[in-house]
Amino acid sequence: DQQVKQNSPSLSVQEGRISILNCDYTNSMFDYFLWYKKYPAEGPTFLISISSIKDKNEDGRFTVFLNKSAKHLSLHIVPSQPGDSAVYFCAAAAWGSSNTGKLIFGQGTTLQVKP
């Protein structure tokens, strides 16, 4: 039972353009969402998060949008840079109900930014 899904295994964009990575979830108990970035041979690195009380959170070039009714979130990277090329994982937590720290991850989307 895949509770967090990233349906696009890969995405390729041109440097300077916008990258949009998508994530869907099924569990209505999820109320906190995160994006992690992973380079080869390294562990995932926390990028940005959003609570379900918000529908948008920005941090520099990275913006996460949350659509609770659609159970969908997306990560926008503007402008995209070659150093952004990595695997991006969406993760979700039931912070309000359990607050144990446990994250449920999606399968990941490999982003390639071409110079």
Add this chain to the structure above:
Amino acid sequence: EAGVAQSPRYKIIEKRQSVAFWCNPISGHATLYWYQQILGQGPKLLIQFQNNGVVDDSQLPKDRFSAERLKGVDSTLKIQPAKLEDSAVYLCASSPDSSNYGYTFGSGTRLTVV
């Protein structure tokens, strides 16, 4: 601050052998996690410690996997006996406490079972 340290980086073993992984979290971090990442999938939580107590081990295959965090600092994860399907990257992560979700991962141990 120093990151989460894991060793070894790579391990190749034959099925039915045993293997152990070590993790040293960031100093002062009370919560420690072990995740398993199979190729093409996202990380999956195996076990979570709060100090030296287990918070969640519901997805740990207890017939073959064991983990401990003596003294609430570093931790070891053991597999005995290993199966082919245990081939994966084993990631350790730590956070100041269980309410902090943006935790720090180590580089992982890549296990290949042949």
